[in-house]
Amino acid sequence: MCAAENILEKHSFDIEGGNFSNAGTVSTKIKSILKQKNLPDDVVRRSAIVCYEAEINIVSYAKKGVISLTIRPNSVQIEADDEGPGIPNIELAMQQGYSTANQQIREMGFGAGMGLHNIKTYSDIFDISSEVDKGTFLKMTIHTQPAKD
Amino acid sequence: MDIAAIAKELNLEIRSARDRLENIVTGGYTGDLLSDVMANSHAGDIWITRQVHQNIVAIATLKEHAGIILVNSCEPAKDTLERAKQENVPILVSRLGAFELTGKIYNLLAKDK
Numbered sequence: 087m088c089a090a091e092n093i094l095e096k097h098s099f100d101i102e103g104g105n106f107s108n109a110g111t112v113s114t115k116i117k118s119i120l121k122q123k124n125l126p127d128d129v130v131r132r133s134a135i136v137c138y139e140a141e142i143n144i145v146s147y148a149k150k151g152v153i154s155l156t157i158r159p160n161s162v163q164i165e166a167d168d169e170g171p172g173i174p175n176i177e178l179a180m181q182q183g184y185s186t187a188n189q190q191i192r193e194m195g196f197g198a199g200m201g202l203h204n205i206k207t208y209s210d211i212f213d214i215s216s217e218v219d220k221g222t223f224l225k226m227t228i229h230t231q232p233a234k235d
Numbered sequence: 236m237d238i239a240a241i242a243k244e245l246n247l248e249i250r251s252a253r254d255r256l257e258n259i260v261t262g263g264y265t266g267d268l269l270s271d272v273m274a275n276s277h278a279g280d281i282w283i284t285r286q287v288h289q290n291i292v293a294i295a296t297l298k299e300h301a302g303i304i305l306v307n308s309c310e311p312a313k314d315t316l317e318r319a320k321q322e323n324v325p326i327l328v329s330r331l332g333a334f335e336l337t338g339k340i341y342n343l344l345a346k347d348k
């Protein structure tokens with residue numbers, strides 16, 4: 087069966103690059119949508135972490151982006167699609183501790199180089215692709231039911 | 236143990252959400268790197284930090300922390316305070332440094348169990 091047929095709900099949110107005063111609001115909205123669905127705590131918790139890190143990276147590095155949430159019977163999927171500088175070396179960017187965050191970003195407590203690593207850790211499936219000077223695309227899938235049953 | 240009890244015991248000053256001081260503290264996390272706190276803290280934690288920027292409110296809300304304590308007499312930024320009032324997140328201030336404050340709260344929570 088085509089996966090699209092299974093979509094229960096889809097939401098999309100715009101994110102503005104550089105706007106730290108609104109940072110986190112999209113993740114907060116997505117979390118409250120998931121909570122209302124009565125999904126397991128662990129699924130909500132992990133979704134909030136991966137969504138927040140993706141949101142902050144758009145605010146920190148990109149011009150603008152869109153985060154979308156897709157709920158299916160067995161999974162929650164969060165996609166982050168941005169227009170921005172892209173990531174020249176994804177393998178390097180994925181390493182814990184690697185960061186190009188500027189001083190302003192670091193002063194706020196971001197820029198530990200942990201975000202992408204955390205996204206990978208807390209997703210069940212994680213895809214990342216990027217094109218320099220175009221943008222970055224992340225797709226995180228979290229299973230809402232145990233994989234083998 | 237709720238925030239009010241910890242505040243009284245350790246002479247913390249309350250900066251926001253006075254009506255939420257009965258939030259129960261089930262644990263704690265100390266850290267200034269936001270992605271570390273995001274990944275490793277838990278709901279019900281009291282978050283001990285020296286970050287004063289408004290992003291701390293978003294994190295405390297998302298992670299369902301019981302509240303935030305700023306160390307070394309750091310004061311929340313103006314927009315942090317506004318946001319904390321909106322979201323009803325308790326922010327408190329301690330004169331102690333992170334090491335000492337964490338140790339004291341750890342002991343209070345351990346005794347309370």
Ligand SMILES: Nc1ncnc2c1ncn2[C@@H]1O[C@H](COP(=O)(O)OP(=O)(O)OP(=O)(O)O)[C@@H](O)[C@H]1O
Binds near residue numbers: 172
């Ligand atoms: N959406 C993006 N567009 C462009 N570059 C990005 C993007 N996301 C991440 N990067 C690059 O990858 C690096 C690592 O990202 P990661 O989220 O792991 O750490 P960080 O943002 O630097 O710090 P932290 O997330 O711990 O606050 C960034 O410093 C940046 O160079």
Ligand SMILES: [Mg+2]
Binds near residue numbers: 139142143200201202
């Ligand atoms: Mg990041």
